[in-house]
Amino acid sequence: MVNIRDLDPSASPLDYYGSELRRLREEAKLKQGDLGNIVYCTASLIGQIETARKVPTREFSERVDAALGTDGAFSRLVGLVLRSQLPTWFQPYAEMEAKAEYISTFQSQVVYGLLQTEEYARALLRGGYPDGEDEQLAARMERQRILARAQPPVLCVVLDEALLHRQVGSREIMRNQLTHLLGFGYQPWVQVQILPFSAGEHTGMMGSFTLLRFDDDPDLFYAERYDSGHMTANPQVIRERSVGYARLQATALSPKDSAALIARVMEERYGDQPAAGGRAVA
Numbered sequence: 001m002v003n004i005r006d007l008d009p010s011a012s013p014l015d016y017y018g019s020e021l022r023r024l025r026e027e028a029k030l031k032q033g034d035l036g037n038i039v040y041c042t043a044s045l046i047g048q049i050e051t052a053r054k055v056p057t058r059e060f061s062e063r064v065d066a067a068l069g070t071d072g073a074f075s076r077l078v079g080l081v082l083r084s085q086l087p088t089w090f091q092p093y094a095e096m097e098a099k100a101e102y103i104s105t106f107q108s109q110v111v112y113g114l115l116q117t118e119e120y121a122r123a124l125l126r127g128g129y130p131d132g133e134d135e136q137l138a139a140r141m142e143r144q145r146i147l148a149r150a151q152p153p154v155l156c157v158v159l160d161e162a163l164l165h166r167q168v169g170s171r172e173i174m175r176n177q178l179t180h181l182l183g184f185g186y187q188p189w190v191q192v193q194i195l196p197f198s199a200g201e202h203t204g205m206m207g208s209f210t211l212l213r214f215d216d217d218p219d220l221f222y223a224e225r226y227d228s229g230h231m232t233a234n235p236q237v238i239r240e241r242s243v244g245y246a247r248l249q250a251t252a253l254s255p256k257d258s259a260a261l262i263a264r265v266m267e268e269r270y271g272d273q274p275a276a277g278g279r280a281v282a
Contacts, residue, residue, distance in 0.1 A: 007052055013080045014052045020077070022050040024068050039063035055085055055135045058142070082142040085135040089229050093210075093222050096231070098146055100153050102213035104245050106195075106204045108160040110168065111177060114144050115157065115184060115192070120177040123169030147190070155190045158248045160204070161197050164265045175270040178262050185259050193252035194261050202251055203244035211238070211245060 009019040025035050025046070032050070033043035039060065048054035056064075061074040086094055097103065097114075105112050110124060121140050125133050146152060159181075167174050184190040195202060209223040218233040221241050253261060 007050075012052070013077070013084045014055060017056060017074070017077055017081050018050045018052040021046075021056075021064065021074070024070060025050075028068055035064070035067060038067040055138065056081060057138060058082075079142060079145070082135075082139045085132065085139040087227070089227065090224070093224075093229055093231055094143060096212055096220055096222075097143065097210075099214060099217075100212040101215050102154045102156075103210065104156045104213075105208070105210040106158045106160075106245060106248055107163065107208045108204060109166075109208060110163055111159065111181065112157050113140055114147060114155065115181060115190075116140065116144075117173070117177050117180045119173045120168055120180075123173055147187075152189050156193075156249070157191065158193045158195055158204070158245075158252050160195050161261070161265075164194070164262060165269060167270075171270045175266055178266040178270065181262055182259055182266075185255065191255055192258060192262075193249060193255055194258040195248060195252045196261065199251045203247045209241060209245075211241060 007015045007019045007022075009016040025032070028035075030038075031043070032046040036043045036046050040063065041060065045054060049056050049060075056074070056078055058075065058078050061078040064070070064074045065072050083091060083094055103114075110116075111120065113121070116124075118137065118141060122133065122137050125136050125140075147155070164178065168177070181192055184192050195204070207223060209221065212220040212222065214220075218235075219238045219242075220231055220233055221237050222229060222231045224230065252258065
């Protein structure tokens, strides 16, 4: 059993979650093992979460809510906990992304986070977060929940053709990622376009960027570097980048032609290929 240690609930969302889990478990007169048996996990895991040494998952939170009759309290809290696991410099953007009504993004290196498969995201994170890969992955997948809302944001994505060819992880991971992108063609609030190599120079040459629009708040422009992000509501910046994004959309392939290009790259670059002995390899 994990040693009991005092937590300061105000120290972080994770500490608050752990202290509340311990408090409500003890009020229910359950030992860690008792609760673990109910929610299908070990007593050790319960102890690690209660002492803020382990980050809870959404599935765990939903089971705890059912077990302790907490009316969705932990399911609501876990979103804040997972967001707190994102890099500190990225958290302000993630908070605003979750509130946006319209998201317009150009990505030149990797698939936009809201459209990534779990395997693709893990391959990107591997090596960058040796001590927190699972937590970072859970946080990234949590961001995607905004697309499952009853009223999701309108999401317009322009992707440079280069990232279709840049293999992240295995060929199977890339094949699944491109299949996932094609699936968004059936989502009424999502539009995916590819900026082809044939476009030549374009208004996104300075790098990836995102524009966020809100019903009652000023628009925001966001861009990031290796380990920092820049977000501004400067009207002149918003004006310039909005025009630049409109030009990117006009230069990019139509959604239909973009889907055809994605499918072609998926087949030609990541489809099954014969091995030396004539057998197909995954």
